[in-house]
Amino acid sequence: MTRLVRAQWVPLAALAALTFAAALLAVAVPARTAAGYDRAAVAAIGPGADVRVQGRAAGAAAFSAVPSDAALGAKSLTWQQLLPKSLKDITGEPEPSVTSDAFLIDGEFARPRLLYLGWDPRASERVRLVSGIPPINPPGATGGDVKVVLAKRYADQMGYKVGDRLALGDFKARVNGLFEPVDPADEFWLPRARMLHPVIENMPSTGIEADAGTALIDQNAYARLTTDPARKLLFSWRFPVRKDAVHAGDADGMADDLDAYRSAVAGRSDMFPCEIRTGLDVTLKEFAARLHTAQSVLGLAFGGLVAVAAGVLLLAAGLLGVRLRPLLGLMRARGASLGQLTGPSCGLVALAVVPSAALGYAAGRLLGAGPPQTGSILAIGLLVAAVLLVSATIVARERSGGLGSVADRRDDLGAARPSRWRRAVDLLLVVLAVVGVVLLRERGPDAGTDPLVAAVPVLLGAALGVLVLRVYPYLLRAAGPFLRRRSGAVAFIGLARAARQNLVGALPVAVLLLAAAVAGFTATVDNALKTGQVRASWAEVGADARVEAGPLDDAGLRRIRAVPGVTGVVRVRTIGRAGITDDPAPLTVVGLDLDAYRRLAPKVPDIPGTSGVLASPLAADTLGTGTVTISRAGMDPIQVRVAGEVERFPGQDTGSAFVIVPYAMVAKSTGFPSQVFVGGHDLDARALRAAAPGHAVTMREDVLRDMTRLPLVSVVHDTFRDGALIGGAFGLLVVVFVLVVGARTRARTIAHLRALGLSRRQSRALALVEIAPVLLCATAGGWVLGLLLPEITGPVVDLRPYTDGYAVTAHVPGVPALLGLIGALLLAAAAALAVDRVFDASPGTVLRTGDS
Known part of the structure; x- marks a missing residue:
């Protein structure tokens, strides 16, 4: 065994390194994603929950x-x-x-003042007195001043000091002391801001704004408050x-x-x-919907990555088995049993794989990327079992073998005929892929993180790989006659050598196909998510910016137009609580020049091209199909006839009752709130606020930025990016591995051709031609599958929780993904040239006397 390890140390080391990397990634990537989920959950709940x-x-x-x-x-x-x-x-x-209702503080102030009396034992433990004494009230007292303490910041802003008396209607309070929080940054104070500083509140009866604060009292003051049953x-x-x-x-x-x-x-x-x-339940339900989507989509990517890693390991084990076949055949010819062949084959592979997998798992845990995942152990176990199964299969192939079985066996892809067993396996893969897709689409979003979801891309990739391997030899044969008519021999020889690959040599086709599918899928969904969020930002704001201007005169509109970067504005007049005589249900009238608005903001979705009056579905049910009169106090009655429906409109709640009419109909109804849709480039929010002082300004870029920073969005983006990079790295690793393993044999063949007149430049071109069929067939098939996966798995890849409910249909890759694909192909070509250069040998150092 030791001599065998020394003889095969290069492929064994490669297999061990690949196993270590696969186990490390199987631990680190899911753990990092799970940690991202947890961080997103904390961010979604927010501080002070x-x-x-x-x-x-x-x-x-x-x-x-x-x-x-x-x-x-x-x-x-x-x-x-x-x-x-x-x-x-x-x-x-x-x-x-325990907190009392608000007391109105008597006195003349710029704004009314409300004071709450709060008995909060935990707050009393987190403050220190900076002046005065604690609020000690006599037990059983029913009259006199109630002793309180105020926050120093509140007292400074309101103009109070120790000893002041506060008239609270029939109640009198005396400020015994002033306090400061021991730790102002403590989240304990987030829901108790009123204890530390004045907070603006609306008075319950009138809605007038007032400065509110909370004074701390003791248990005896609380008991006194309970003496009044009202x-x-x-x-x-x-x-x-x-x-x-x-x-x-x-x-x-x-x-x-x-x-x-x-x-x-x-x-x-x-x-x-x-x-x-x-508010935790609403937050949790919204987060759970986003988490469900993230787990479903990322589960597809993770399943593909596991399959790619398995393909790389199977390829390495298969190539090692090819190198061991002469030895196994010799042992079999000398009378060794299949059990005796297991030691040199399975034992050698286990020696390389099992310790490497354990080290990879340990290294992944030491990285501390996140909480350990049960699926990581399962994935590593499956990878190790698959590699050992390959070595066992190689042993099983020698059951009727010997030296003749090795020497006479020909299993080139271009010449070998698939066995019945292989045909059955191929058919089974196709059937499983079809069944998986059908079941997935029937279950829809409820599929969640079911293993079926993660298995569908792998099954589709395997089925497509089977088809590509079946078609691959015919493509090579079809290209043969065309290349024979060419004057150069490089293309013909390169294609002939590509056709001489056996099934193990063609395994890179399947691995590269899956890697390209993973990269294509992640790039497509990631770009679709970005596109959907841009679309949602347009739908929410309605333009590059929206100014909630209240009543707005022509001078205010001119100020907005004069802001640098503004290329156009459209004014909207909004009249709420309008209605028709026959139906008291209120609706909102939106006065707008639709044609001007479409020119200003053509990217806003769901705006029909219909001219005339548009109504939301709820308003359309109220208005009917005839001509009706809409009116309200302060508004001139208008007669409208609905010409079409609109599901959504920026600034109006989805599902509410609103009707869009030409602006001229409501132009004379002054005193109602206005909105101004602003189009332009490089807009300055401060300048817009200065042009419309005291009114809210919503920037589309800010809304889009908030969407992209939603909890889980960054996790999805980062995992997609990592998945594409890992898949591409594994694909390049396969190319390099295959090139290096076959480099010495290829170098001898090239030396013969060099003796026949092949130049160095032609040998470099031959290296590219040999690898081109595998690269092009695998990459093209995988990339197309990756682009189609979002459509095939449509119910699962539902990104609406991240796009305010807008469906995402733009399943096309972005420019960076296409550039990445081209770059990966160029790197693979560069690897082929580099390996050809490293293992280049002159005919004199390879050929011996008598060689022909």
Whole structure:
């Protein structure tokens, strides 16, 4: 065995290196993607996320349920014990608090002032007094000033100091002290901003803006608040979400558990009614939809990468088997049994593959790319088993062999006839591919991360590889007569040598085909995602920029037109809560010059070319098919007749009732909000805001940037990029490996041809001609398959969660992908020339006396 290892150390080292690389990637790539999923989940949830149990109570009901700090903490434990495990794992310790309704501070101020009184034991632990004393109130007091402490920042901005009295209607509060947070960056303060500084709020009754703040009180002041049965108190038990405990895979389960937790809290009858308040469920459901899409799409890419890695290893094992066949044939001719052949074949391969796979797995874990994935171990096991199976197959081929079986066997692709077994396998691959596609399309998006999803590209690639290998010899034969008529011999000889490859030599066709399919698929879907997001940004904004201008006069419109970079503007007048006499359902009238708008923003999707009045489906049902009159207070009545429907329009909610009429119909209805669609290039948002002061400006570039920065989008882009690079690297590795393994045999053949007059330049050209059929057939077939995969697997490759619901249909590769494909082909050609140059030998050093 030692002598055999020394004799075959080059292919063994290559097989070990390839196994190590494949195992390393099988661990690192899925782990890195899973870590990206988790980071995306944390980003989607956002800072300050929480689950709150809230209830309102007053008077005796409030005090009997929560009479003290200990009772407040006991209720915290009650709610915490009711938490489902998935929520308990991601939430921190409860943060109980009690807050009064807002008191209006008496006095003359630029803006009304509201003050909340908050009993928050956890907040009191996170502050330090900078002046004054704590808010100590006497127990059982029902009169006198309530002692409070304010944040120093709030007091400075509002003009308060220690000792000031605040008149809160029939309540009087005295500022006992001022505090600062121990750690202002602590996320604890995110939902409690009102404690630290003034916050603008709308007053409940009038909607007038007011400066609101929260003063901290103690337990005795809380007890005093419960003496008034008319004063409602808000009890809140907040469970903050811990970012380090959030995992993407738990999103679906947490959303379902939140519903169960709502039912459990609502079913408690031992205190006043409480409910769950959180935005976590909506966030989790949106994230789960995006995660489902990402896992489905990336599962297709991962399946292709595993197949490419397996093909590379099988190729290396097959070429090693070709080198071992003479030795195995000799041993068989001397009477060795098949079991005795297993040691030199399977044992040698296992010696190279098993330790390398273990080292690759260990190296992948040491990289710390992300959490370990069960699929990584499964993929490595399958790769090792496949390589060992190849070596076992090579042994099985010698069951009736000997020296004659090696010497007389001819299995060139151009001459060999497929056996019945091979025909059956080929037919099985095609049938499995067809069945897989049919089942996948029937199940649609529900297929998710099912192994069937990942297997479909591999099955399609294998089926296409079978067809290419069947057609490949006929293409070479068809080109023969044409090349014989040419004056040069390089093309004819190169094609003849390409046709002399056996099945193992043709395996690069299948591997390169799968690599090209993976690269084509990832490039196509990635470009489609970018195109869909651009389309969605146009649909959301409606132009390069949109100014929410409120009532706008001609002077304001001229200021917007004068902004540098503006090439055109279209004014829109929006009249809400309009309606017709026969139907009280409100609708929004959008006054717009449609022809001018189409010229300004031709890239906005879903705008019909119909002239006249357009209505949303809901508004069309209200308006009917005849002429109707639309009116409202402050608006001159207009008569309209619907000429067509429009599903969406920028600035209007999808599914709402709106009607688009010519601007001239509503031009005289002044005092209503306006929008201005702005077209141009290199627009300056600050200049637009200055032209329309006090009004919102939405830039399409900003909206597009926000879309591309959505959680998971960067994960999808990065994984697609890595998949294309890894697939291309494996493809080039196959080319180099095949060239190096066959270099010495080829060098001897070239030496004979050089003796017959072949020049160095012709030998270089011959190297290109020999590799060209494999490269062109495999790359062309794989690239076409990659471009068609998004259409074939259409229900699974649904990118609408990343494009605001807009379907993505532009399944074409981008220019960088095409340049990358050309570059890969050029690198493969350069590798062929480099190997030819390295192993070049003159006829005098190769041929011996008597050679012919």
